[in-house]
Amino acid sequence: xxxxxxxxxxxxxxxxxxxxxxxxxxxxxxxxxxxxxxxxxxxxxxxxxxxxxxxxxxxxxxxxxxxxxxxxxxxxxxxxxxxxxxxxxxxxxxxxxxxxxxxxxxxxxxxxxxxxxxxxxxxxxxxxxxxxxxxxxxxxxxxxxxxxxxxxxxxxxxxxxxxxxxxxxxxxxxxxxxxxxxxxxxxxxxxxxxxxxxxxxxxxxxxxxxxxxxxxxxxxxxxxxxxxxxxxxxxxxxxxxxxxxxxxxxxxxxxxxxxxxxxxxxxxxxxxxxxxxxxxxxxxxxxxxxxxxxxxxxxxxxxxxxxxxxxxxxxxxxxxxxxxxxxxxxxxxxxxxxxxxxxxxxxxxxxxxxxxxxxxxxxxxxxxxxxxxxxxxxxxxxxxxxxxxxxxxxxxxxxxxxxxxxxxxxxxxxxxxxxxxxxxxxxxxxxxxxxxxxxxxxxxxxxxxxxxxxxxxxxxxxxxxxxxxxxxxxxxxxxxxxxxxxxxxxxxxxxxxx
Numbered sequence: 001x002x003x004x005x006x007x008x009x010x011x012x013x014x015x016x017x018x019x020x021x022x023x024x025x026x027x028x029x030x031x032x033x034x035x036x037x038x039x040x041x042x043x044x045x046x047x048x049x050x051x052x053x054x055x056x057x058x059x060x061x062x063x064x065x066x067x068x069x070x071x072x073x074x075x076x077x078x079x080x081x082x083x084x085x086x087x088x089x090x091x092x093x094x095x096x097x098x099x100x101x102x103x104x105x106x107x108x109x110x111x112x113x114x115x116x117x118x119x120x121x122x123x124x125x126x127x128x129x130x131x132x133x134x135x136x137x138x139x140x141x142x143x144x145x146x147x148x149x150x151x152x153x154x155x156x157x158x159x160x161x162x163x164x165x166x167x168x169x170x171x172x173x174x175x176x177x178x179x180x181x182x183x184x185x186x187x188x189x190x191x192x193x194x195x196x197x198x199x200x201x202x203x204x205x206x207x208x209x210x211x212x213x214x215x216x217x218x219x220x221x222x223x224x225x226x227x228x229x230x231x232x233x234x235x236x237x238x239x240x241x242x243x244x245x246x247x248x249x250x251x252x253x254x255x256x257x258x259x260x261x262x263x264x265x266x267x268x269x270x271x272x273x274x275x276x277x278x279x280x281x282x283x284x285x286x287x288x289x290x291x292x293x294x295x296x297x298x299x300x301x302x303x304x305x306x307x308x309x310x311x312x313x314x315x316x317x318x319x320x321x322x323x324x325x326x327x328x329x330x331x332x333x334x335x336x337x338x339x340x341x342x343x344x345x346x347x348x349x350x351x352x353x354x355x356x357x358x359x360x361x362x363x364x365x366x367x368x369x370x371x372x373x374x375x376x377x378x379x380x381x382x383x384x385x386x387x388x389x390x391x392x393x394x395x396x397x398x399x400x401x402x403x404x405x406x407x408x409x410x411x412x413x414x415x416x417x418x419x420x421x422x423x424x425x426x427x428x429x430x431x432x433x434x435x436x437x438x439x440x441x442x443x444x445x446x447x448x449x450x451x452x453x454x455x456x457x458x459x460x461x462x463x464x465x466x467x468x469x470x471x472x473x474x475x476x477x478x479x480x481x482x483x484x485x486x487x488x489x490x491x492x493x494x495x496x497x498x
Contacts, residue, residue, distance in 0.1 A: 005076040007448050008065070008237070009440035010057055012082040012166050013245065014103065014267045015314075017056035019064040020440045021075075024453065026463035028437070030068035032060040039100060044107040044349060044358075047100035050088045053166060054173050058232060065233065072235030078174075078228065079241035079447030081248035081439050082166035084189045087141035089152065089214070090169070092162050095177060099149045101166075102141040105268075105307060105349045109140035110358040116140075116207070128194045128201050130279055130288030135350075135358055136305070138165060139191035143208045156211045163214045165190070167242040171225060174239060179226040182216040184298060185247040188290040193218065195279060195290050198298065220293035221247070222446040241446030245439045246270040247291050250301060252442030253407045253433065254464045256457050261395070261403045263388055264439065265412035268352075269309030271391045272301045273403055284394035285354030294449065302398060304353035304391030308346040308362075310412040312380045315348070322373040330417045333378035340375035341366040343489035344383045351493070354394040361496040365489045384412065385422040386486040392426060407431045409438040416470075424474035425482065434465040 006029055011018040018033040034056045039047040065075070085104035090097045102108070116125075116133050131137055142163055146153045155161045164172065165186045171179050187193040187200075192210065194201040200215055219225065221243045227236040243251065246264060250272045253262040261273035272291065279288045279300045291301040308315075313326045323329060343365050345351075350358035364376070396402050406428060412418055413436050423430045435441060448454045 005453070006070065006074060007444040007453060008061060008075050008078045009444040009447070010061055010078060010080045010170065011245070011440040011443065012053060012057050012080070012170060014083045014105070017053065017060050018440065019057070019061040020437060020444075021064050021068055021070065022441065022444045026435065026441055026444075028435075030064045030070075032063040032067065034060050042108070046103040046106040046349065048086070048103055050090065050097040050101045050169060053101065054170065057170060062233065072230075072233045072237050075233070075237045076453050077224075077238045077240035077447040077451045079443035079445070080167045080170055080239070081243055081245050081443035082170070082186070084165060084186060084244035084246065085136055085138050085141075086166050087138045087145065087163070088166065088169045089142065089145050089161055089163050091155075092160050095173070098152050098155075098161065099145050102144065104136060106141065107135045107350050107358045109135040109144050112140055112143070113358070121207075125191065125204070126281070128196070128204065129191050130188065130195050131191050132285070132287060132356055133191070134356055136352065137189060137191035139204065139208050139210070142210055146210065156214050159213045161214050162216070164216055168216045171239055171242070174228045174232060175226045176229040179239075180216045181219045181225050183219055183221040183242040184290045184293040185221055185243045187218045189244060195288065195300070220295065222292070222294045222450045224450055238451060240450035241443055241448070243292055243443060243446055246272055246303065247289070247301070248442030248446070249409055249439040250274065250291055250442065251445055252438030252440070253409060254457075254461045255405070255407065256461065259399075259401070259403065260405050262407045262409060262438070263391075265309050265384060265408065265410040265418070267309065267311045269306030269384060269387055271304045271388060271395065273395055273399065275300045275302055275399070280398060282394070282398045284398050285356055286391075286394055286398055287353070292446065302395055304394060306387040306391070307350060307352045308348050309384045309387065310410065311348070312344065312346040312383060313412070315346070316377060316380055322376060329377045329381055330415045332374045333381050333417045336374045336378055339379045339382055340371045341368060342371055342375050342379040343486055344376070344379045345489050345493040346380070346383055347493045351490070354390055355490070355494065357494050359495050359497040360493045363489060363493040365492060366485070381415065381418045382421055384418060385425050386483070388422060389425050389483065405431070407433060409433065409436045411436070419470045423470040423472045425479060427472045427474070427476070427479060429472070430470040432467045432470070434467045
């Protein structure tokens, strides 16, 4: 009877909420997606309405079930994957947020992060959390809400407010407030969680002035957390898996062995490599993170984060309006022989790894009179590949050996030009799976493992299939020359707002 059931994956992203329903072979049965509003109150600030997040995610989940003609009885379990670091604080009694969600891209706490760094505590933070001190992570965002929203700090100390990243917020709403948990992978992105001891770090909480009573219970990424309230889907469904989007993608790519790596081309760009059951410290601007927890075993990863990857194509579409659809970027890039000397550094909200400069800003350099829209489209795609190149260089140096298996996913990985150029600039083969939506698939796998829908990792690995292998076809001299120009362009974007 298990074969006749399905796994529902909620994929709550930065610009849209999506639901995909999978069968036991990892095939999509139904999908629904809805974009929601982006809020930019000030330069470098990014917010979402938490109610938009919840309502759109519920709507698409109900829609996907209806499209497939499924009821709650047909769904074995729900797995959740989510935009990470995004910070939500809400009233425990009313369920209403006290402020908008502060999104992972938001840089409003840069000055406070500089203050923390000046105290000489960076090494201590890295040792405990695996992270750098940066506005990217949740801890300083939570502190900002408590210090800047009237009454929030006193309400938090009285036990009236709750904090959560997006998966916590969704689980709390799905269970009508009965379950307040966060999985290890999301907890490890808050800059408040000790990844060695798997608990909230009291010293860091004191430093940030955050009451522990408002924090969710940390739990493994694959286990039954609770059941949905019957009102949402016409019956109860087990919620059995959760992971941050990038860790879920690593799992969906079946990167189960030490040294396996994947790169996701989404709104941002994220490369992770499985480092096994022990954290590996980075000296090159990467972060150490928890990949997932299953039972008593925890798997760690090294990660490099690019804040703006696919979002640069959205910028061409929405702000510059030089293309009508993101898919046009490939045909535009192929209409010119090269980038015309143009380089785009999409540091719209600062630069992540390996630079970690919250004051960097976007740059468009090398423009001549002969440059046209096709050159700019090509330069935008190339910027995604260059940033990935910087990450893999740092990753291999930290690990002390090369990444042997390099898999890609995310919406932009459907772009053949991008992956051809990526293979050229890396000088290595790139593997694109038949299913590039591996983020939601990873969440489904984690949920299905918890309930026995899949019997183990080998059962899941059997589902992975290659769509295409991209092989490098560029001379070493040309590769070095292009990377040299790219790094010169990056230098011009650094410390722009200081």
